[in-house]
Amino acid sequence: MGFEKFGMKSFTSDAKVAPFIDHLEQGRIMTTKCRECGKVFFPPKADCPRCLTSNVEWVEINGNGTLLTYTVVNYGPSGFENDTPYILGIAEFEEGVKILGRVSKEINPRDINVGMKIKLVPVKLANGQVIYEMKI
Amino acid sequence: MKGVAIVGAGQSIFSRSCGMSVRELSFEAYQEAMAGLNISRKDIDASIICSAPEYDKQRTAAALISEYLELTPAPTFYVESVCSSSSAGLRVAWSLIKSGLHQIVTVIGFQKMSELTSPEAAERMSRGDDIMFGSPLGTSMPAGYAMYARAHMAKYGTTEPDLAAIRVKNSGYGAMNTKATYRKALSLEEILGSDVVCSPLKRYDCCANADGASCIIVASAEKAKKITDKPVWVAGIGMATSELNLSARESLTNLSCVREAARQAYQMAGSGPEDIDVAEVHDCFTIAELMAYEDLGFARPGEGAKLLRDRQTYLGGKIPVNVDGGLLSKGHPIGATGGSQIRTIVKQLRGEAGETQVENARFGLIHNIGGVGTYANITILTR
């Protein structure tokens, strides 16, 4: 159980990294870090392939990032037809990871620029699903 | 160096509704590839069938195609790397021949996208991203390439008309390709005025699904000389992979797998970008062709748009690219695309490309990508 709660439309459920979803529901964006080599992963991994270990810990992403790119999606894949237009973006965070996420619909696309500072925040949707969004 | 040759190459017509079954499409490609060769079907030691099986209605089509072409009991099996499946198939054929296990191998690529409804196709495409961290947010192929386009524009000042100019070039050549789905030259204004799919990419920045098949016949040097007097030699092959998650990638302005695969292929061929006379690049989206110019070394990073503005990728330029119209004109039957690109270069090197012939072409390059810059196959051919 876990990933069935992620996104506008989920595709899978069980995963060792399901605590990612629990944290998101509690308002925190967390990812994993290898306790042996210190590598911070995104997406979170339950295992470090460099150290051949599953000795990883959850660390918080504070959400302060810089937008690297974005797109306004007018035609979405199946299951997203009623959600368009929406904005996808990739930002780089202080922890050294990049995250792909939604850019808040509250932001006018004309006000979005590559290089702008954003804040990634957890969001609970009306149907109970969880995501994260980039806000200004 | 001249160890493995392509002795024949063919493709079916590519179209939105071909009126043919997968086996019949495959026959059309096979028929063209075998034409004029001094072999029969009994001489083919093995066949490699290339498609993205999630789009196939027919399960385990390798045996069916083998049955239809009467290639049994020779071994047959599937190879998949999404849109670059048939270039990966050539890589496997090359290895089988180099190992001495087989002497003559046929590589057949196909896809019949019209067997799926649009929602069915879209559903499968959306699962091409990471289904835990990407797909649930509404990612897609055009959205992925659109984010590369936006990042390239921000870093280098590339513009929407720069991207549209790629479609202008390719649509002009596509109009001359009798096997292409779209055979109409488009103007810059038409392209810029088309619907925005995922900004900054518009309808005409994107290729469309199609039905089609391709076939290449690969042989050892010893066999090749007996089969044809126009063998085309595999001078270099390279293949590399990038992370599936865009967020896990180092750069969003070029494709690292292409750079690595190109490095391997140039090294094996003992050549460099300046030696290539004609190229087929994977223009699933206009931005993909622009990044290819830079990742293959035809232009410096950020100078791809200038290369096109200077008309260097047109016929008569330094490095003509996609003079068959590219995916943008031909349409994109996923598993067949790489084989179709290879066919174009084989025809160029044999001097059989008609009105789009690059004069005296000696080295040709094929850039075939799977996914949003996920799998890269670079092939260098020579005569």
Ligand SMILES: [Zn+2]
């Ligand atoms: Zn580690």
